[in-house]
Amino acid sequence: MITRINELKKILNTKIDYEKHYPKYNSAKEWLDEWDFKKCKIDIYTHKIHDYPAMFIPQLARKIINELTEEEDTILDIFSGSGTTIVEAKILNRNGIGIDLNPLAILISKVKTTQIKKDVLINSYELFWKNYKVIDKKLKIKNFANIDFWFNPFVINIFSKISTTINKFEDENIQNLYKVAFSSIIRKLSHCKHSGFKMHKDKKKEEISYNEDDILNAFHNSILKVAKAVSDFSNIQNNSTTTIITGDSRNYQINKKVDLIMTSPPYGDSKTTVAYGQFSKLQSLWLELISENEKGHVENIDKELLGGKIKFIDIEDKVIYKSQALFQAITTMKFTLDLKEKKNIDRIRDVLSFYIDLDNAIKQQVKFLKLNKYAVFIVASRTVKNIQLNTDLIIAELGKEYGLELESIFYRTIVNKRMPYSVSATNIQGETCKTMDKESIVILKKVKDI
Ligand SMILES: C[S@@+](CC[C@H](N)C(=O)[O-])C[C@H]1O[C@@H](n2cnc3c(N)ncnc32)[C@H](O)[C@@H]1O
Structure with missing residues (x-):
């Protein structure tokens, strides 16, 4: 002792x-x-x-x-995790x-x-x-x-x-x-x-x-x-x-x-990410x-947590019309996946549920940001069923609705973050693909009070 x-x-x-x-x-x-x-x-x-x-x-x-x-x-x-910020x-x-x-x-x-x-x-x-x-x-x-x-x-x-x-x-x-x-x-x-x-x-x-x-x-x-x-x-x-x-x-x-x-939201639903x-x-x-x-x-x-519950939403939910990048990803999923299979519809719902939640969090919290000040989101884009989801662009486009304007995006290679580097992106057993080894620093400025 x-x-x-x-x-x-x-x-x-x-x-x-x-x-x-x-x-x-x-x-x-x-x-x-x-x-x-x-x-x-x-x-x-x-x-x-x-x-x-x-x-x-x-x-x-x-x-x-x-x-x-x-x-x-x-x-x-707004997603402070272990409190680095x-x-x-x-x-x-x-x-x-x-x-x-x-x-x-x-x-x-x-x-x-x-x-x-x-x-x-x-x-x-x-x-x-x-x-x-x-x-x-x-x-x-x-x-x-x-x-x-x-x-x-x-x-x-x-x-x-x-x-x-x-x-x-x-x-x-x-x-x-x-x-x-x-x-x-x-x-x-x-x-x-x-x-x-x-x-x-x-x-x-x-x-x-x-x-x-x-x-x-x-x-x-x-x-x-x-x-x-x-x-x-x-x-x-x-x-x-x-x-x-x-x-x-x-x-x-x-x-x-x-x-x-300044924040880093989860990367997607917890079933397939963290x-x-x-x-x-x-x-x-x-x-x-x-x-x-x-x-x-x-x-x-x-x-x-964000994206934790699959919402029984229409895969045409209005959130996809707020962001062209999201609209494109969901449309590609709809065209490439067999929608007769319920699990494919559920996967699209998973993805949409996450972005609906993220949209709600941005909407709620941007109210508290002073005018002409910045919101910085640090995000990694991901692949679901081989379709790229560009969360950086999606955030920039969702933010527009709430008075945020894209100022710049910087990219960084993730070198020492504890992250899953390879996940099943295809849902084929044993097949993995590298995701999330790059992240984007999305800088948005509040130009309007909405
Ligand atoms: C990427 S981590 C943040 C890590 C943090 N930047 C750090 O340095 O430790 C995302 C965090 O979001 C939290 N989270 C997810 N959904 C949330 C919600 N709806 N409200 C508040 N926090 C949430 C998770 O618990 C997790 O801690």
Whole structure:
């Protein structure tokens, strides 16, 4: 225990220059050419304290914020995920507002933007081990549906001790910090495949046996990482505020106007792209982020997200007439797919449901953008049934209805984002195709209040 605490003290006292990892642009050409950030380290400040699918890279978020806003401005991310935008906003003395529906995303972004001083972190770590030592006496072993399928009994036992000890913290910020550190090891030590976002069992992981020290060391390393980042983040001193909202961007109303919307929506329906809910499920159950009493809610989170529910819509829904790029894609699908097959109609409905939801979110949130300010969407286009869906152009065209005008689109190669690179785009078993290895940065200006 003493060694672990000394390790924490030592790491908290080391100095890290995070700022050297942000590129400086010496000319307009250098600025225009740099979008990939291939050589940049992304594990800086609190950005990488926890994995999350399709995270922004900090340097990209910073570049846009610096270009399009001033200090003390307010920046809104309507699909804020693990909070990259609001972390950068805080560092750059901008107020940040993040909205997301996934409770794990909310927890991670809260911790990423919390400022806790060194001494408090050290004291809480001492308290953690003190409480951990005596927890055996009243330990309640965790249980939820299929827990034995995903974890071996010894891991369940030690995880129960860790989570019970965490719940003893009275300070919510400290408790959240420990939850994030714990969350980082949950999927790793489960039988769930670590790569990918969906829940598939990895038979090889089932055979691994751990002793208590293995698990506690993994947790300790995770604490070191999170505590160091949060402690360094507490050195950022400005008066900017951060607001993190659990809400649905299709209808949530914030209470002020903002100077920039910067966001990255999901890439499509969670069935065939990123399943945020499945990615977060084991962690959410262990951390009790979503009570199991809310029947099936953990299972259903992917259904709540953009494009999560197939709407019983006409495949001629009016949304296709708002965007020529969408109209063309849907028309091509209608001509090339056999519409006598219900599954083909459903696939078109899937695609349309996603864009209807995205359209509603843009419509709802652009109301809060000040006139002559910008909305920036970072998106990857995708292929469904071999038909290209140019989400960048679709967003630009949908935005027109709400007073947004396309200013420019920059393209970048995705080099270090956690994304599915190859998915079944044809629905032929075993056949995969490369999608989403490029992304577009769509810059729109609000020219009209509608
Ligand atoms: C591409 S991720 C954002 C990642 C983020 N830029 C980051 O750096 O971590 C998209 C996010 O949209 C969220 N989301 C999907 N539908 C939503 C909705 N209707 N309202 C709010 N958030 C939603 C998902 O939970 C996910 O966290």
